Amino acid sequence: MVLAINLLNPTSARLSWAAVTGATFYDLYRGAVPFFNVSGIPWCTVSAPATSSDFTPGIGNPATNYFFRGIARNASQASPQSNTVGEFDVGCEIAAAKQAGSETHDDHDR
Numbered sequence: 001m002v003l004a005i006n007l008l009n010p011t012s013a014r015l016s017w018a019a020v021t022g023a024t025f026y027d028l029y030r031g032a033v034p035f036f037n038v039s040g041i042p043w044c045t046v047s048a049p050a051t052s053s054d055f056t057p058g059i060g061n062p063a064t065n066y067f068f069r070g071i072a073r074n075a076s077q078a079s080p081q082s083n084t085v086g087e088f089d090v091g092c093e094i095a096a097a098k099q100a101g102s103e104t105h106d107d108h109d110r
Helices: 094-100
Strands: 003-009 012-017 025-031 044-047 052-055 066-073 085-087
Touching: 003 066, 003 085, 012 066, 044 052
Parallel strands: none
Antiparallel strands: 003 012, 012 052, 025 044, 025 066, 066 085
């Protein structure tokens, strides 16, 4: 299972993958660090034949970044863990810098 992530709009993204032969569902796991252990209850379970899942919580917040891994499963088998994908939000502090006086512009000097 190979995961991909795509931004849908400023507040939501889509995880997607190619169908895995024999899989009846896909467990998706979410972590707050890039190299997290996949264990316990999945963040999301998607039944085959679907090969994507949209999500919104945390998107657009520079203070929170999420990373995802997946496992294709059926009643008796599981695939190896997928690659890790992540969403990164960045923020600009221009307004804060202006308020602190570190950035000034004088339109009259032009």
